[in-house]
Amino acid sequence: MIVTYRRALADLTALLQATVAQVETVVVIDNTPAPSVLLDDPRIQCCDVVINGRNVGLAAAQNQGIALARKHQCDHVLLLDDDSLPAVDMVERLTAALDRLDARGERVAAVGPRWHDRHTGRDAPFVRLGIGRMHNIDCTGRTGDTVECDTLVSSGCLVPLARLDEIGAMDERLFIDQVDVEWGLRAQAQGFRLYGVCDAVLYHGIGERTVRPWFARGRNVPVHAPLRDYYLVRNIVAVFFLRPAPWRWRLVQLLRLPGLVLVIATQMPPRARRLRLIARGLADALLGRLGPAPAIER
Numbered sequence: 001m002i003v004t005y006r007r008a009l010a011d012l013t014a015l016l017q018a019t020v021a022q023v024e025t026v027v028v029i030d031n032t033p034a035p036s037v038l039l040d041d042p043r044i045q046c047c048d049v050v051i052n053g054r055n056v057g058l059a060a061a062q063n064q065g066i067a068l069a070r071k072h073q074c075d076h077v078l079l080l081d082d083d084s085l086p087a088v089d090m091v092e093r094l095t096a097a098l099d100r101l102d103a104r105g106e107r108v109a110a111v112g113p114r115w116h117d118r119h120t121g122r123d124a125p126f127v128r129l130g131i132g133r134m135h136n137i138d139c140t141g142r143t144g145d146t147v148e149c150d151t152l153v154s155s156g157c158l159v160p161l162a163r164l165d166e167i168g169a170m171d172e173r174l175f176i177d178q179v180d181v182e183w184g185l186r187a188q189a190q191g192f193r194l195y196g197v198c199d200a201v202l203y204h205g206i207g208e209r210t211v212r213p214w215f216a217r218g219r220n221v222p223v224h225a226p227l228r229d230y231y232l233v234r235n236i237v238a239v240f241f242l243r244p245a246p247w248r249w250r251l252v253q254l255l256r257l258p259g260l261v262l263v264i265a266t267q268m269p270p271r272a273r274r275l276r277l278i279a280r281g282l283a284d285a286l287l288g289r290l291g292p293a294p295a296i297e298r
Helices: 009-020 058-071 090-103 161-167 179-189 226-240 247-267 271-287
Strands: 002-004 027-030 048-051 076-078 108-117 126-129 134-137 146-149 158-160 193-204 209-211 221-223
Touching: 002 009, 002 058, 027 058, 048 058, 058 076, 058 161, 058 179, 076 090, 076 161, 090 108, 090 146, 090 158, 090 193, 108 161, 108 179, 126 146, 126 247, 158 161, 161 179, 179 193, 179 226, 221 247, 226 247, 226 271, 247 271
Parallel strands: 002 027, 027 048, 108 193
Antiparallel strands: 076 158, 108 158, 126 134, 146 193, 209 221
């Protein structure tokens, strides 16, 4: 299942070509505001296409794709963003890893690939929650390994539909940002686990580019359009107050969020608009105002 938003047809076609051979059915959920050209393009004829005619949000689009996977009587759903590109054997390796974990009796919510960051040219690590920080786990020397982790980027995740029945759907109130984090925390609160698969590879990038401030300890910070700063801050704070969020995750966010705001305020123009959106996002989170961003701020 691919969720797309204003993606060039050439990029989407490359993603479809890489995906069609690996799965039984491909569903494209298009959140691009009308008019959409997908239905009329012969390169998209391999798939079921849902044209929303507006941006209903990532979570709602994913839930639409999950519902169609059930309609097609699939056992699993593969989540993909339109800026991702799976390796030719990614799904095979994810499936094999999931089978091994199931055979061991693990209660697996989802497995996800090692993703290669197109911005930095490096593999992004899997992460575990520590006390006040995230511990990075890279796949160097871990051929064939699965790595238990606390968060998985949704793009590339393979999820058994039976788990979605138990854990629940994606939280549409979040619209975009932290949707995968919230679902993963909810899954873990119910006793399920998330695993990264070192041999499965996804080529992916978060944001439009990255910056590397000297005070961020050498970390690359993704740069999004200003409106995404609203969703990011609002949803981190909103998830902070949800029951499934463990204290370790809350502690990490308490320490991380001020630094993230500092990076945005000093490294990402237009700074004034970004700070205004961040302030609105914080206020809306504390007041419980979720869903799409207020029209006045778009």
